[in-house]
Amino acid sequence: MKIILLGAPGAGKGTLAANITANFDVVHISTGDLLRKNIKEGTALGLEAKAYMDKGLLVPDELVIALVKDTVGKTESFLFDGFPRTIEQAKAIDTFTDIEKVLNLNIDENLLKDRLTGRRACKACGKITHITLQNGALGCKVCGGELYQRNDDNEATVKSRMDVYNNQTAPLIEYYAKQGKLIDIDAGRDSAFVFQDAEKLLK
Ligand SMILES: [Zn+2]
Secondary structure (H helix, E strand, C coil), rough: EEEEEEEECCHHHHHHHHHHHHHHCCCEEEEEHHHHHHCCCCCCCHHHHHHHHHHHCCCCCHHHHHHHHHHHCCCCCCEEEEECCCCCHHHHHHHHCEEEEEEEECCCCHHHHHHCCEEEEECCCCCCHHHHCCCCCCCCCCCCCCCCCCCHHHHHHHHHHHHHHHHHCCCHHHHHHHCCEEEEEECCCCCHHHHHHHHHHCC
């Protein structure tokens, strides 16, 4: 299977990707992991990417696409998570592979905001929780450690991440809908239900 996961930050792409790879014979491809792996292995593309990163520059699109193309050429079954982010990237993918299905994690924007801004992490054990799950308790339910809000979960950052998503990535929904590949999944529910839906669609 050749699948793409689409969805705003916080819609649950990472969790769904983990559930799918645990239950299906499919390679999970995220561009961040791909970059790290190629740099670690010292491949030609990895070294090229590292030169940009060492200078504090963004790795150019063409280089990321070349890395993805290289990996896709070696596997029959993959799942993209967080890629493509733009129409240009989507068009590039279409030149070297045939995407079969695009799972779009649909979620109400206000629900998403509550999910992200209410998220807390434990300073001691790293456990991620949500203020609504604390039932008034102040400390971590696993170890009692102090909870904090991560920098990118504050209201201003969440708003700017959503704006970037809406401007750049949301047009992909239309792009894949026109190709007849888009499947909407209601992501405003527990991750187990989201996976149940995905499982039915992929079987
Ligand atoms: Zn803890």
